[in-house]
Amino acid sequence: MPPPSIYRVDPIRDLPFAAEFMKKPVGHHSPGLQRVLHVFRGEPLKDKYVLVTVKPHEQWQLARLSGERGKPLTRLDAFYACLEEAERDVFRRRWRDVTGRELAIPAEAGA
Amino acid sequence: MLTITGYPDRIYAHPCDTVKFMVSCETPITYRAHLVRIICADDNPKGPGYKEEEIASEINGEYQGRKQHIHAGSYVTVPDARPLSRLESFTVQAFIWPTTPQKGKQGLISKWSAKDNSGFALIIDEQGSIALEIGDGKGAIERVSVQRVLQLKRWYRVGAAYDATTGTILVYQLPLIPVPEIADGGTIEKTSVVRMAKNKSALVFAAMAAPTHSGLDFYYNGKIDGPRLTSRALGMFDCEALIDQIPQRLILDIVGQWDFSRKMDSQTAYDISVNRLHGNVVNFPARAMTGRNWSGEIMNYNEDPSQWGAIHFHDDDVYDAGWDADFSLTIPAALKSGIYAARLRSDDDEEHIWFTIGPEPDKESEIALLLPTASYMAYGNDRLGMDGGGAELLNDILNVINPHEIFLNDHVEYGGSLYDAHSDGSGICYSSRLRPLVNMRPKRQGTLGGFGGSKLWQFPADTHITDWLEAKNFNYDVLTDDELHDRGYQLLAPYKVLISGTHPEYWSTEMWDAFDAFRQRGGRIMYLGGDGWYWRVAYHPDYPGIVELRRTESGVRAWPAAPGEYYQSFDRRQGGLWSRLGRPPHGLVGVGFAAQGFDISSYYKRLPDSYKPEVRFVFEGVGDEKIGDFGLIGGGAAGLEVDRSGADVGTPSNAYILARSENHTNTYLIVPEEFLETAPGLGAEENVLARADIVFFTMPNDGAVFSVGSIAWAGSLSHNNYRNNVSQITENVLLRFLDPTPFAT
Numbered sequence: 001m002p003p004p005s006i007y008r009v010d011p012i013r014d015l016p017f018a019a020e021f022m023k024k025p026v027g028h029h030s031p032g033l034q035r036v037l038h039v040f041r042g043e044p045l046k047d048k049y050v051l052v053t054v055k056p057h058e059q060w061q062l063a064r065l066s067g068e069r070g071k072p073l074t075r076l077d078a079f080y081a082c083l084e085e086a087e088r089d090v091f092r093r094r095w096r097d098v099t100g101r102e103l104a105i106p107a108e109a110g111a
Numbered sequence: 112m113l114t115i116t117g118y119p120d121r122i123y124a125h126p127c128d129t130v131k132f133m134v135s136c137e138t139p140i141t142y143r144a145h146l147v148r149i150i151c152a153d154d155n156p157k158g159p160g161y162k163e164e165e166i167a168s169e170i171n172g173e174y175q176g177r178k179q180h181i182h183a184g185s186y187v188t189v190p191d192a193r194p195l196s197r198l199e200s201f202t203v204q205a206f207i208w209p210t211t212p213q214k215g216k217q218g219l220i221s222k223w224s225a226k227d228n229s230g231f232a233l234i235i236d237e238q239g240s241i242a243l244e245i246g247d248g249k250g251a252i253e254r255v256s257v258q259r260v261l262q263l264k265r266w267y268r269v270g271a272a273y274d275a276t277t278g279t280i281l282v283y284q285l286p287l288i289p290v291p292e293i294a295d296g297g298t299i300e301k302t303s304v305v306r307m308a309k310n311k312s313a314l315v316f317a318a319m320a321a322p323t324h325s326g327l328d329f330y331y332n333g334k335i336d337g338p339r340l341t342s343r344a345l346g347m348f349d350c351e352a353l354i355d356q357i358p359q360r361l362i363l364d365i366v367g368q369w370d371f372s373r374k375m376d377s378q379t380a381y382d383i384s385v386n387r388l389h390g391n392v393v394n395f396p397a398r399a400m401t402g403r404n405w406s407g408e409i410m411n412y413n414e415d416p417s418q419w420g421a422i423h424f425h426d427d428d429v430y431d432a433g434w435d436a437d438f439s440l441t442i443p444a445a446l447k448s449g450i451y452a453a454r455l456r457s458d459d460d461e462e463h464i465w466f467t468i469g470p471e472p473d474k475e476s477e478i479a480l481l482l483p484t485a486s487y488m489a490y491g492n493d494r495l496g497m498d499g500g501g502a503e504l505l506n507d508i509l510n511v512i513n514p515h516e517i518f519l520n521d522h523v524e525y526g527g528s529l530y531d532a533h534s535d536g537s538g539i540c541y542s543s544r545l546r547p548l549v550n551m552r553p554k555r556q557g558t559l560g561g562f563g564g565s566k567l568w569q570f571p572a573d574t575h576i577t578d579w580l581e582a583k584n585f586n587y588d589v590l591t592d593d594e595l596h597d598r599g600y601q602l603l604a605p606y607k608v609l610i611s612g613t614h615p616e617y618w619s620t621e622m623w624d625a626f627d628a629f630r631q632r633g634g635r636i637m638y639l640g641g642d643g644w645y646w647r648v649a650y651h652p653d654y655p656g657i658v659e660l661r662r663t664e665s666g667v668r669a670w671p672a673a674p675g676e677y678y679q680s681f682d683r684r685q686g687g688l689w690s691r692l693g694r695p696p697h698g699l700v701g702v703g704f705a706a707q708g709f710d711i712s713s714y715y716k717r718l719p720d721s722y723k724p725e726v727r728f729v730f731e732g733v734g735d736e737k738i739g740d741f742g743l744i745g746g747g748a749a750g751l752e753v754d755r756s757g758a759d760v761g762t763p764s765n766a767y768i769l770a771r772s773e774n775h776t777n778t779y780l781i782v783p784e785e786f787l788e789t790a791p792g793l794g795a796e797e798n799v800l801a802r803a804d805i806v807f808f809t810m811p812n813d814g815a816v817f818s819v820g821s822i823a824w825a826g827s828l829s830h831n832n833y834r835n836n837v838s839q840i841t842e843n844v845l846l847r848f849l850d851p852t853p854f855a856t
Contacts, residue, residue: 001501002501002504002505026507026508026562026563026710026711027710027711027776028776028777028796029507029776029777034777037507038504041503041504041507042501042503042504045498048503048510049509050496050497050503050509050510050511050512051509051510051511051512052511052512052513052517053511053512053513053514053556056154056513056554056556057154057155057156057157060511063512065497065498067498068498069494069497069498069520069523069534070520070521070523071520072517072520072521073497073512073517073520083508083509083511083562083563086509087508087509090509
């Protein structure tokens with residue numbers, strides 16, 4: 001497993017990259033957004049956010065991994081009908097976890 | 112939630128062969144079985160839809176399900192024999208290299224009865240120290256521990272002696288290379304009031320008898336080298352003399368002297384003593400592992416096997432689940448070649464135990480599709496989404512966990528893939544299909560299948576090709592890697608065109624040679640995939656359904672083979688990347704693995720070569736410059752793992768480079784063997800090597816090769832009701848390849 005990123009996400013400096021992500025969560029990203037995503041997506045397995053398929057191709061549920069083989073994941077009360085919406089929601093959660101601040105970009109503005 | 116799992120005893124069959132189906136139900140339910148032929152295993156509503164054909168069969172009907180267990184964990188068992196059952200005083204000794212010394216009690220050398228707690232067991236105890244247990248068969252157990260914690264991944268000489276007359280017990284653990292200030296060695300002597308009772312149990316290495324389903328528990332993780340057993344309690348001086356050549360004064364005391372470096376491709380642990388107490392190796396622990404005396408001066412065990420006398424045991428090794436068959440099917444002659452399955456349904460679950468049916472002799476079609484079943488085994492039961500590490504970081508999308516992955520996490524005993532680690536962190540180097548491979552099933556999505564879309568990987572993704580062949584009304588036979596390995600070139604000889612699967616990554620030497628013979632002798636090849644012919648593997652010569660991989664030197668590697676462990680135990684050959692073994696895939700099929708990314712796929716653009724008259728047939732009816740900017744796998748035809756051409760890497764100089772992919776995201780990074788020096792710009796937004804190339808070249812005897820170099824290609828075939836440029840190009844090439852007319856050059 002690659003080592004975690006040592007970059008420190010800055011809630012001011014990196015805000016434009018968050019806006020970029022909200023517009024397009026999947027696909028080509030600017031180098032600045034890639035740097036933020038390396039932090040978010042490289043988080044350790046314990047408590048890592050994942051999606052669990054509820055109905056194939058239709059519905060997914062948010063969950064967190066135990067980080068240990070044989071120990072179950074924990075399902076959270078968040079459901080999505082769209083994978084991009086799930087990406088945005090997890091980005092917001094991680095932004096809050098890492099910077100301590102809410103991400104002040106409405107999804108509609110991005111989407 | 113998965114509640115039914117199963118596997119067939121064979122992966123390919125022909126008319127008159129019998130296939131057995133082994134089934135386990137988590138609860139004792141009734142299930143309905145039906146024979147089906149699988150056409151398209153993709154249930155994505157945006158694709159062609161799931162397609163299977165029900166077949167009338169003797170197996171169709173209701174069955175009572177039952178739970179069947181898998182007993183994971185490798186060990187050696189030596190059947191009881193007179194020299195063992197008569198033991199009163201004894202000495203046991205071995206070299207060990209423990210990998211989880213503190214996981215809890217682990218058996219090393221035991222002759223224990225769990226029924227009455229009689230016998231002895233040399234163990235690693237709960238504190239991580241060597242200890243001896245003896246039981247009197249009446250409830251009293253004596254344990255004598257050195258009480259020093261073993262360090263992980265270091266060699267020790269460990270052992271114990273028991274004198275039945277005096278009750279004296281000697282136990283020792285001696286590091287071969289002591290480390291200053293680390294107190295991990297010691298000896299202890301104690302007089303026991305408990306006297307050992309004899310028993311008729313087997314002698315077991317790397318586990319110990321226990322009241323479990325399998326009768327064993329306390330599986331050990333780590334290496335054992337050179338176990339010895341004597342019929343007398345020896346002192347420390349004599350124990351040291353047991354290491355190599357047994358001195359004359361001890362010869363009469365020897366009961367067993369096991370040498371794991373003998374016949375390392377077998378599942379026998381050879382006793383070289385006069386008693387010949389050979390053991391059975393169970394569940395394929397790793398053999399041809401460096402021993403305590405490996406010098407580092409030679410890398411190839413064939414030169415001096417005595418330096419590879421270790422077996423690396425794992426508490427999660429598994430080979431053959433060994434389940435009882437629920438039913439069997441004798442293949443009727445009327446069934447055409449294809450992918451068939453026993454579809455099992457309960458009220459809340461569905462399982463497909465699939466296998467292939469090949470043609471009757473002399474009734475072959477002109478087209479063969481080769482399912483890459485070696486690669487299915489390699490990826491079978493992968494745990495990449497849950498504990499495989501960096502998937503989200505690599506893929507730049509969230510991991511999506513599916514029910515089969517949750518099932519695997521709940522069922523460690525189903526084993527992992529060649530991409531996973533054992534519980535002790537060492538890489539899994541053997542994978543078997545004689546257990547349910549729950550991800551190699553219809554409809555089941557994979558972590559590496561790209562963003563959204565069908566998200567398929569390996570087996571279900573390959574049915575995009577069968578679906579297309581059916582939609583276009585081509586007659587075809589379905590072959591497997593397993594049969595290609597078994598039967599060699601003669602399997603391919605009847606065919607005009609051989610079509611690959613989407614990701615034929617793993618090849619045994621026998622498969623490669625058979626494939627190359629077809630290529631050299633006028634066969635025409637359509638490589639409709641990516642990252643093909645990458646790793647060498649070995650099938651076992653005697654045991655069916657298991658492959659071996661050594662991830663050596665370079666390449667995209669989920670784990671590295673350790674120094675000195677680069678040679679395959681199954682066939683004595685050096686393992687690793689085919690390109691490092693002097694056989695670059697680029698030379699074989701024109702392209703080779705260049706980059707991977709698992710978010711979105713991209714498209715190709717035509718290159719000047721594509722307008723040359725010699726290859727006009729490829730693009731007949733295609734007006735677009737852009738090829739494959741659509742599809743079910745990541746949204747494009749060029750994606751996931753992509754292959755490039757290049758004279759520098761071995762592409763034949765007569766190859767036409769017809770199209771090249773572009774505009775990949777920066778998650779597409781070039782593979783490690785593509786760069787020697789650390790340098791910036793390894794991603795596809797900057798690196799010219801991160802691309803897929805479509806190539807065509809001719810071979811002697813009117814043979815030819817057409818390669819697309821992308822796993823995602825087949826996912827684009829069905830777009831717009833099969834009317835699109837990917838489908839058109841594929842059809843153009845297939846029709847031309849069926850035409851025996853020599854190619855213009």
